[in-house]
Amino acid sequence: MELNNSKIKIKAKNLNVYYGKKQALFDINLDINQKEVTALIGPSGCGKSTFIRCINRMNDVIDICKVEGSVEIDGAEINEKNVDVVTLREKVGMVFQKPNPFPKSIYDNIAYGPIIHGAAENKDQMDNIVETSLKKAALWDEVKDRLNEPGTSLSGGQQQRLCIARALSVNPEVILMDEPCSALDPIATAKIEELIDDLKKSYTIVIVTHSMAQAVRVSQKTGFFHLGKIIEVDSTEKIFKNPANKMTQDYITGRFG
Amino acid sequence: MFNKEINMKIIKNIVAVIAILSFASYAQARDQIKIVGSSTVYPYATVVAEKFGKQGSFKTPVIESTGTGGGMKLFCAGIGVNHPDITNASRAIKSKEKALCEKNGVKDIIEVVVGNDGITFSHSVKSPDANFTKEQLWRALAAKVDVNGKLVENPYKKWSDIDASLPSKKIEILIAPPTSGTRDAWNSLVMNKGCSKEAKSLFGDKSKKECAKMREDGYAVEAGENDTLIVQKLAANPDAYGFFGYSYYLANKDKIKAAAINGVKPSLEGIQDYSYPIARPLFFYAKKAHVGVVPGLKEFLDAFTSKKAMGSRGYLTDIGLVPLASDKYKVTRTAAKDLVTINLK
């Protein structure tokens, strides 16, 4: 896999994160390439989720969380005080472990983001955004006749794609996915993976996953986290066929702990 | 989201309207007579107030039962719409209360004697008629009594222990709590009057307080403020006695009967001329300064003291008020008509 000719989208430099007195991330340096899927793997509590939550400053919500170091998106530092977190999150969408649609209609779920950002001037434009987002998330055909039904009435996999469509509705550049398939059955998982494959043409995707196979299937680059440190980052092929680090090898071959 | 804003607007408007409404009308002068005070006078005052309101010229006065002491406190707190116009009292105003009134600028007070109240010492209709003297009642109820020239904890367990002529029944008396006006009246009319000379001298300075102290060894049972409840308990238990206002006796004649005191059974006439020994006058006090400020106050005094209400065939007698003797009535009627104030000194 050739990495050199890809442009770097996100650059984390010497990133340290603390939860109160406990340090969660140690000196993370990680480059994430544009229009590529980067998978983050590692045992539970290793800091993968903490890391991706640094990219859209979701950690701001947690009172005791303190972030030090730098995260740059397109060369611009996001941790500075004058960076508007709302604009940042418009640019960096996020999909969570458990599908979490709003308990509103499918339409309203998608329309919410554009409404608060004032993206649509009239109903037609909004309809258009909703349709495009659902199509991008490969959900349009399944829900186009029942846009007014509650989002929670969909199946788990559909809900997750709804959440992806919701993230897409504000036209992000980066999509962060925190174990998006962990609550889904294999078929739904396959659909999401198929979708991710499709989305990477237009978006930069960072996905946290516990499934090695999934990381192999969807990602081009994989980073292995352990105890808050990044142990190894390389092309996915390299990581899963012949990792350089013994810890990585032990983790992916199931020789851990 | 848009709906929510509308909702917020509606709520805001409602709040504003209600706030304006309440304070607008609050700012106005009071158009209703306010009465506080004794729970003993309360039943009579309410009847007068209701009739007064029904005549249609004025609003029905609002009457709050706060007890004589509490009423005096509110009454004497000052002049103005926030203070009551009238306070009912089951006793005459005390000098301390007069001083308080004067201090707060309540200088001109009209005293009206409403009528007389008798307390009946009653028991179930199922037990035979009874007759007691005040001293016997005191001996049955007091915490400490004199026996052979010495003060001892009340030793009497049966009525016959007190006097051989009394039935050989366990003493069981339902008493009103110390907060009630009836108990106050009972203390001054029975406990202090019935207190034996020996005991009084033995108690010395504190005799008034000590004589009124009731026993707490289970023979005297506190039955709560609710006189209706005492009546029900008496009806159920033929051995028990209890005391309460004459009106309660009248209303429940089918269930209870009254014992004679010193051989006198309670009756209208007996209470009126105080030949029935447990009887007392009832009062109310009004502020002269409020006459002309609070609409209807003068008319209310007139209505209360009218023959139709307080007279010997007045409607208050129907509910147990014992009317004043005619000479006393004339005094009180004049006071109410001419707004005669009492001396606060």
Add this chain to the structure above:
Amino acid sequence: MSGTGHTVKSYEEEMQSLNDNLVMMGSLTENQMADAMAAVIKVDKESVDKIVKNDGKINELRTTIDNQITNVLVKRAPMAIDLRITISTMKISHDLERIGDLAKSVAKKVKPLPVDLPDELIGSLRRLGDLVQKQLKDALDAYLNRSKDKAIEIWKKDEQVDDLTNLAMNEVATYLQKDKKNLEMATHLLFVTKNIERAGDHITNIAESLYYLIEGEYLEGARPKGKPVES
């Protein structure tokens, strides 16, 4: 295998059993090869049947290994070293099976050979046989020791095998030129030689698989070749 075992014990046991079966297959193949060579050299027609029969055991083992690998792939989705072990084992077992087959073919050629084989024909053939047997033994040792250097060594030594094959074939060709009557025998011997050479090639394959297993990469560059056989 790595210092720490798998968290899942049965996985560990499966991988161990796979390894054991491959080692057993290796040693069986080694024996077959030795027996076949000995039969050729001594023209021992008695042992041919035994060799043919023994080949069945190797085939059986290969089937077992194949099944085991399928199971591991399905059940464990092996990653990294485990993935490489699995894939290499599959390839090595195929190569071993082929070597076994070749040994059987060599042995079968003994039957039509005359009992008095001239020494001039056997000299190079014996040396070739010894070299290939040594290569096989080294390859199996290298597998057991996970020796990358040994694997490269074996891989490079294939040149010698090719050279020796050429030599042995030339010898047979010379012998044939002397007397056209020798045609049948010479043909048989040429087949034997060619089979042994091919066994050598499979051993090179094993070395390559072993290198991949250890390094995760393929041996770079063209495989060294002896001079092409002139016929």
Add this chain to the structure above:
Amino acid sequence: MTKEQRLKKRYRAEKRFKMYGLISVSLAVIFVLILVQNIFSKGSSAFSRTMIEVAVNYDSSLLELEGPINQNSLKDADFYDLAVESLLKIYPAKDSKEERQILRLFSPDYEFEIKDFLIKNPNKIDQIVPVKITASDDIDQLNKGNFPRDLPEDRRRVSNYQLNIYDNLIEKEKIDKKFNNYLFTKGDSRDPELAGIGGSLMGSFFTIIICLILSFPIAIMASIYLEEFAPKNKITDFIEININNLAAVPSIVYGLLGLGILLSVMEFPRSTPLVAGITLSLMTLPRIIIPCRASLKAVPPSIREAALSVGASKFQTVFHHVVPLAMPGTLSGTIIGLAQALGETAPLILIGMVAFVVDIPSSPVDPSASLPVQVYLWSEQAERGFVEKTSATIMMLLGFLIVMNFIAVYLRQKFEKKWN
């Protein structure tokens, strides 16, 4: 012990426990039934009113009317003579004492009832019309069977003469029972047959509305701030502990607060729903804040994350998503808080709501009573008719509480999202 024995022992223990549970539950049910039975048996008769049919002679000459007869002139007319004239005709009386006894068969409002009938039917003037007039409390109780009649006369509220009239009227089928609408439309009265809970109902209504208007927004804002925006530190911990403490403070303490501050310092009018509402809202606030916070807490963080991740600000997240989702729980908490406030008596006594108020209040600053206080007031009355009235008021109060609690449960079940 063998395995079988242990097993048997286990099952026996289970059976025993089930039995204890059953006993406890049935005891509770029995107590409730006794309470309800007691109240209903006493109170149900309050819903009917004994009426006596009297032939009223609307003789215009007795009205001393000047000018034309119309509704206005009738309103100002004095009907006393006309009424007495007609009432006395139901039975012969030989002296004024007996006449008075006849009049006392009727409620003191007979004059107004006769007047109201004519105002409604002005065409009946100068006619003799049968009019149903409310009977006095004594006759009402006699008719409902609450007064025994086989007692000597001096121990009866109803004299032999009155009893004769009563029996005579029964024979002529002039005595009738009808639904007691006075119970709901009238204010307090000293005549049990005329007393109603209309005034205290309005008083309670104004009180609860004031309480709702004050406590609901404040409680919502406080709980949203505490739950969503306040930093988690010692100060907020301290506030939280104090809110919990305040919820446990006896209600009478709030009454003292109302007395001390609202009446003495701020000089708000005594005995009014305004003061009662403010006082009760002080009491209700912590009791609403606690369930509000609980329902805010119950909104899963995933919803917050979802909103934040599409770029909603903290404020938008809270007000667009968290608060609407917490609303059913919040509302039911509020309703239950208000239901508690509705049943509260102690603080109202201190701020003067224990008052005899006849006029039905028309605004929160008019003096008034409230339902629980009405129960308290009537339970102290000597007249027998108030016994049933008291129970009837309790029934109404219980009814309101049950309805409010039912609404709360309904809201919660219907609208609360189930989070899987």
